[in-house]
Structure formats: structure tokens, C-alpha cells
Amino acid sequence: METHVSHVNEEDSEDPGAAPYGNFINYYSFNPPENRLSLIPQTLLQNIGLDSERVLILDVGCNSGDLSVALYKHLLHEEASVSDFSKREVYLLGFDLDQDLILRAQNSNPLPQNIQFIPLDITDGAKSQAVLESHLGRFGCPRFHLCTCFAVTMWVHLNHGDEAFLSLLSRLASLCEFLLLEAQPWKCYRSAARRLRKLGRSDFDHFKTLEIRGDMAAHAREHLEKQCSMDMVQSFGNTSWDRSLLLFKRR
């Protein structure tokens, strides 16, 4: 898969190198990990009761892994050195559909004993289920303790439609005990679709027919609470791009 270069943020309509799946090659130069991490408490694992046991974290759509690694270090803040990290029973699996980005994530992974990156498309139901189940099986766990999904929902929604947006949320809910979700707001859809149309990608025209629109965080919450047996337990506020970070817990 070709990885696209972009120099401006996801909402900018002049973006010269729109990435059809959000697979921006230099994403972290315009949206550094700190933008999200500053809202997430370092004590999150302890706060949700995941401090002592083995903890499995899944990061969906991890791009080149910068936020995954920074989040891992953020959550294990009390560990002083790299060697201490590997003693902890906290494992993070990050995946992304873009193989080039995953290669970059693998090559720059500072904690390969605890953090792993693999290529995978969450919309490929059968394959992603098999791969993730086999990963969980190796640890003898039925689910990930924490799943993070930052800035991915819009790309699945735009590329695959309403059903896929809801299936993604159901899928995430089925995979974890806690879900930390950053859903892009509707204004991002408009600029992303406009950008992609400018590039002649008429396959995004069905964006106009999407019925799930408006307050995307509220739609996600409604589906997770009504259809997926999850409750929203906390909102960590909004990022500088006006996106909310919501924490859900399996009932």
C-alpha cells in the first residue's frame, strides 16, 4: 500500500497529499502524541484497576507507532528505565492497515519485548478476528484489558459506510474490557471528503449519503451503550482539534 505524505492537519482542506485511509506518513509532525497524552491521566491503569495483574493493550490504527509507544511510556510512568519496562507484564499490540507505516513502527520500536506492531485491517473481520484471538490466546486472556482507538472511526466510516462504522464499534467493544475512543467530529468528514474529491477519488461520494452524521461522539456512545453493553465512564475532555477522548467500560 502506498503511504501518503501530508504537511498539514487532517481538517485542512488544502492538504496536498490526502491519505485515503488516514495513513499520513508524517502524522506526528502535525499531531504530536502530547496532544492526546496531556488529557490522559498517567494513572489510568491504576484508576481502572489494572495496576497489578498482567495487562494487554490494543491500539487500533496505530500509524507509525509514535502515539502507541508514547502512551505505553505515559501509562508506565513510574518505571524509570527501559530495562524496567520489560519486567512489567504490560503488553501493547498496535496494528494498522498500512504496511509501510507498520514497518516504520517496527523499526523504531524501543521496547520490542513489550510492544508489538503488526499489519492488519480491522474491517477484514475474519482475518483480524483470527489474528487477535491468537494473540490473546498466547496470553491466556479472553479480551484485551484496554483498547485504544484514536482518530480511526472517520476513515472506516468514509471508506466503508454506516454499517462499517457501527460494526467497528461493536468489534472494539467485543475485544476489550475498557475502550478509549477518539472519534473524529463531523466537520473533519466534510474536509476529508472534499480533499479526496479534489484528488479525483469519486469513491468517497457516498459520504453524502451517510445517515450517521452530526455529533459523532454521541452516535458512538449511543451505539456502545445501547448495542454493545458498554458504559461511558469518563470523558477526558477535548483535544486541541476539538475531539473528545471517551473511556468506556464493559458492563
Ligand SMILES: C[S@@+](CC[C@H](N)C(=O)[O-])C[C@H]1O[C@@H](n2cnc3c(N)ncnc32)[C@H](O)[C@@H]1O
Ligand atoms: C489519522 S491516523 C491516526 C493514527 C493514530 N491512531 C493516532 O491517533 O495517532 C488513522 C490511522 O488509521 C489507520 N486505519 C484506517 N483504517 C484502518 C483499518 N480499517 N484498519 C486498520 N487501520 C486503519 C490508517 O492507516 C492511519 O494510520
